[in-house]
Structure formats: C-alpha cells, structure tokens
Amino acid sequence: MSNIVVIGTQWGDEGKGKVVDVLAETARFIVRFQGGNNAGHTMVVDGEPFISHLIPSGILRPNKVCLIGNGVVVDPGVLIEEIRHLRDRGISLDPDNFLISENAHLIMPYHKLIDHGRERLKGDKKIGTTGRGIGPCYEDKVTRRGIRFCDLINPEIFQQKLSSILGEKNLYLKDFLKSETVDKAAILEEYLPYANALRPHVANVSVLISQAVKAGDHVLFEGAQGTHLDIDHGTYPYVTSSNTVAGNACCGAGIGPTQIHGVIGMVKAYTTRVGRGPLPTELHDEIGDRIQQKGAEFGATTGRRRRCGWLDMVVVRNSARINSLTGLAITKLDVLSGIENLMICTAYRYKQDRLTEFPSALGVLEECEPIYEELPGWSEDITAIQDVDDLPENARTYVKRIEELVETPVQIISVGPGRNQTIVLQNPFGSI
Ligand code: GDP
Ligand code: IMO
Ligand code: MG
Numbered sequence: 145m146s147n148i149v150v151i152g153t154q155w156g157d158e159g160k161g162k163v164v165d166v167l168a169e170t171a172r173f174i175v176r177f178q179g180g181n182n183a184g185h186t187m188v189v190d191g192e193p194f195i196s197h198l199i200p201s202g203i204l205r206p207n208k209v210c211l212i213g214n215g216v217v218v219d220p221g222v223l224i225e226e227i228r229h230l231r232d233r234g235i236s237l238d239p240d241n242f243l244i245s246e247n248a249h250l251i252m253p254y255h256k257l258i259d260h261g262r263e264r265l266k267g268d269k270k271i272g273t274t275g276r277g278i279g280p281c282y283e284d285k286v287t288r289r290g291i292r293f294c295d296l297i298n299p300e301i302f303q304q305k306l307s308s309i310l311g312e313k314n315l316y317l318k319d320f321l322k323s324e325t326v327d328k329a330a331i332l333e334e335y336l337p338y339a340n341a342l343r344p345h346v347a348n349v350s351v352l353i354s355q356a357v358k359a360g361d362h363v364l365f366e367g368a369q370g371t372h373l374d375i376d377h378g379t380y381p382y383v384t385s386s387n388t389v390a391g392n393a394c395c396g397a398g399i400g401p402t403q404i405h406g407v408i409g410m411v412k413a414y415t416t417r418v419g420r421g422p423l424p425t426e427l428h429d430e431i432g433d434r435i436q437q438k439g440a441e442f443g444a445t446t447g448r449r450r451r452c453g454w455l456d457m458v459v460v461r462n463s464a465r466i467n468s469l470t471g472l473a474i475t476k477l478d479v480l481s482g483i484e485n486l487m488i489c490t491a492y493r494y495k496q497d498r499l500t501e502f503p504s505a506l507g508v509l510e511e512c513e514p515i516y517e518e519l520p521g522w523s524e525d526i527t528a529i530q531d532v533d534d535l536p537e538n539a540r541t542y543v544k545r546i547e548e549l550v551e552t553p554v555q556i557i558s559v560g561p562g563r564n565q566t567i568v569l570q571n572p573f574g575s576i
Contacts, residue, residue: 146405147363149390152370153463155417158410159475161185164201171364176204177396178386179368180217182274184444188561214247215396217281220338245349246294254313261321272419282385285531345540350398365393371463383422390467409469416450418443426455439479455486457549462502471555483521489514527560
C-alpha cells in the first residue's frame with residue numbers, strides 16, 4: 145500500500161487531471177482535498193475530453209472510489225450538474241463510488257455575489273478570481289460562520305444557520321458592495337432539493353480513507369491549483385484562498401502525515417498563469433503566442449487566455465522544497481517541439497543581486513528579471529512516443545536538466561493530452 149499526493153508546482157493547469165487519471169489505474173481511492181470549482185481538470189480518453197471541476201479525476205475508471213474531502217468548498221448546484229453531465233456520458237456515479245465529506249463547506253449564493261462585487265470594486269487592482277465564491281466561502285469557514293454538508297442534510301439546522309448569517313451578508317452586499325441581495329426563501333427553495341439529491345453521498349471521508357489504508361488500498365490525493373497560488377506560499381495577494389501544497393492533503397482529507405508516501409510535483413514544460421499577479425518569465429512575443437496557441441492555453445474553468453512564459457526553475461525548486469517532492473511529472477513537452485532554442489530560468493536578477501530563492505515580497509518579485517540558460521530545441525513531433533529512449537536527444541537533455549535543477553527524479557513525461565500519450569518511467573506507487 146502507498147498513498148501519493150499530486151500537486152501543481154507552478155500556477156495551476158499543469159495537467160493534474162490527466163496525470164491523476166493515468167495514476168488512478170493503480171490507485172483505488174482518489175481524493176480531492178482543497179479548492180473548489182475554481183479548478184478545471186481535463187482528461188482525454190479515446191479522444192473524448194472530460195473536464196471536472198469538483199469530482200476527482202479518477203471517476204472515468206471503473207471500480208474506483210472518488211472522495212471529496214473536508215478541505216474542499218463545494219457549490220452543490222455545480223456538483224449536481226457535474227454528476228448529471230458524467231452520467232449522461234455513461235459514467236456511473238452512486239454512493240458506492242462517490243462520496244463527500246460531511247465537514248466540507250458549502251458555497252452559497254452570497255459567496256458568489258461577494259466575490260464578484262469585490263472584484264468589481266477593486267477595478268484595476270482586482271485579483272482576477274474565477275468568480276466562483278471560493279475566497280468568501282473559505283473566509284466564512286475560518287470565521288466559523290460557514291455551512292457544511294452535515295448542516296445541509298439537516299433542514300432545520302440548515303435554516304437556522306442561514307437565518308443567522310443572512311442579515312449581515314445582505315447589509316454588506318447592499319450597502320458596501322452595492323450589489324443585489326439574497327433572499328432566504330429563494331435559497332431554501334434552491335438548496336433543499338440539493339440536500340435531497342446529495343444526502344446519500346455524504347459520509348465521513350476521513351474514516352473511509354483510514355479503512356482504505358488499513359485494507360492496503362492505494363490512495364491518490366489530487367491537488368488543485370498550484371503551489372504559487374497557495375494562500376501562504378504563493379504570490380500573495382494574487383493567490384487562491386486555500387493551501388494548495390501537499391501538506392494540506394492531510395488536513396483537507398483527515399489523514400496524518402505518516403500515511404503519505406510520495407508527492408508528485410506536476411511541472412508544465414513551460415509556465416502559464418490565469419488571472420493577475422507576477423509571472424517573471426512571461427513572454428510578450430511571438431514565441432509566447434505560439435506556445436499559447438499550440439498548447440491551447442485557455443482556462444478550463446473561465447475560458448480566459450492563459451499567460452505563457454519560459455520554464456521557471458526558481459519556481460519549481462521552491463515547490464520541491466515546500467512540498468518535499470519525491471518525483472516529477474513533466475507535461476506538455478510536445479508543445480515545445482519546433483522552437484529552435486529553449487530558455488530555462490535558473491535564477492532572478494534583482495537590482496545588483498542574483499536570487500536563487502523565490503522572493504516573498506510582491507514588489508521584489510515584480511522587479512525580478514529572469515536569468516536564463518539556453519538549451520537547443522527539437523523539431524520532431526513527439527506526440528506518439530511511448531519510450532523515453534525514442535525522444536529526440538535535445539528533448540531528453542531538456543528533461544534531464546529539469547531533473548538536475550530540482551534534484552528530484554522525473555517519473556512521468558506527458559507528450560499529449562490523451563491518456564495514452566504518457567511515458568511512465570517509474571510508477572510512483574512502486575511495483576505493484
Ligand atoms: P489541471 O488543472 O492541472 O488539471 O490542467 P488543465 O486540465 O486545466 O490544463 C491542462 C491542459 O493541457 C488540458 O487541456 C489537458 O488536456 C492538456 N494536456 C495535459 N497534458 C498534456 C500534454 O502532455 N500535451 C498537450 N499538448 N496537452 C496536454
Ligand atoms: P486548476 O486546479 C489556474 C486562479 C484564478 C485567480 C486566483 C484566485 O485547474 O489548476 P479564486 O477563484 O481561486 O479565488 O481565484 O487563482 N486560479 C487558478 N488558476 N488553475 C486553477 O485551478 C485555478 N484556480 C484558481 O485565476 O488568479
Ligand atoms: Mg486547470
């Protein structure tokens with residue numbers, strides 16, 4: 145038995161959904177532990193794309209159990225829509241294979257209005273959130289005013305909690321944000337049917353994971369976002385509102401750190417970012433546009449164009465330390481085919497200094513200039529390659545250089561969006 149966490153090392157969209165779907169072949173339980181439907185994870189199976197926002201990316205495989213941990217914030221309407229969509233496409237989803245923690249917090253209509261209202265008020269200084277109510281929901285969780293799934297499935301408690309919070313929310317919405325307000329009866333009318341639909345799926349997820357571990361099943365923890373969007377370790381305030389790092393797999397699922405045996409850091413072969421905030425290696429030229437187009441870099445949740453830049457190893461090394469990575473999964477290597485010379489950022493120039501560690505102060509980061517190392521590119525199409533030895537020599541050198549700079553072994557190389565376009569050098573679950 146081993147339990148593995150998959151997290152993003154950059155600013156999200158590294159291909160976590162794809163790699164989780166690949167690794168789910170070996171795992172029996174797949175668990176989301178933070179974030180919400182700000183995430184958009186894409187899997188492509190037999191040419192068919194599936195995008196999941198809340199349901200773990202193991203759901204496409206038979207005989208797997210997918211769990212939403214207590215650390216996730218769940219918009220029940222979005223979840224029900226996602227369940228319906230998957231069922232329409234022939235995926236079975238019932239309480240045998242999909243469960244939600246009774247401690248997971250609910251995204252409420254006022255969270256979404258607050259998210260939008262605040263962004264509107266901030267004008268140029270907006271974060272560029274996904275507008276899904278993620279920050280305001282986590283805020284209520286931390287200030288102990290949140291509503292959880294165990295409350296939702298008990299109509300009396302749900303009504304009480306709602307009544308106790310609505311006065312304050314409406315005052316804030318109306319007077320401060322100059323936004324529309326919410327109505328208790330309308331929320332009850334919307335949410336009570338959600339309670340009925342989801343009640344059979346609500347469970348004690350921590351207990352289920354503990355039983356799985358005892359039974360010797362492999363558990364795969366699926367991160368959302370990326371380390372540089374982490375509320376503590378990211379480019380604050382241009383971050384999301386949860387801890388996206390591997391350590392939070394424990395808090396967000398209800399398991400102790402001694403039960404985690406490996407952490408896979410997802411590294412896109414270049415860098416992207418959606419929304420605002422610094423991106424030191426951002427390209428504002430033809431190569432940036434080419435990567436954006438070839439990589440189809442549009443947000444899976446909001447459809448926004450992703451900003452693109454060269455691979456930033458200051459960022460990836462920062463993630464290796466914070467997450468104690470045991471392996472790397474490199475994705476989208478195929479997107480770099482045809483670029484004559486590739487740049488890897490190995491340090492930053494800040495005024496007269498050479499920085500090798502990621503700076504915390506936003507003002508410093510904004511003034512950092514990347515220091516690049518140049519590597520020769522390759523022109524071959526690599527999307528059908530199944531064996532690392534068949535990769536062009538320069539592609540192998542690129543991968544090797546990443547491995548050297550992070551001092552962590554590359555275990556997976558992805559050369560296309562499809563499940564089969566994956567070179568597994570070493571299965572993180574070990575030999576099974
Ligand atoms: P996630 O949020 O980390 O799961 O990543 P997203 O799904 O938001 O974005 C990754 C995008 O790249 C998706 O459209 C994937 O289908 C696609 N993708 C994943 N791996 C590869 C790869 O190796 N090559 C190419 N060309 N596309 C990939
Ligand atoms: P996956 O799991 C990329 C970004 C938003 C915004 C910031 C805060 O698909 O990698 P939020 O709505 O969370 O308050 O927005 O975080 N963001 C993501 N960027 N991938 C994601 O998820 C993201 N989830 C949030 O664009 O900049
Ligand atoms: Mg995504």
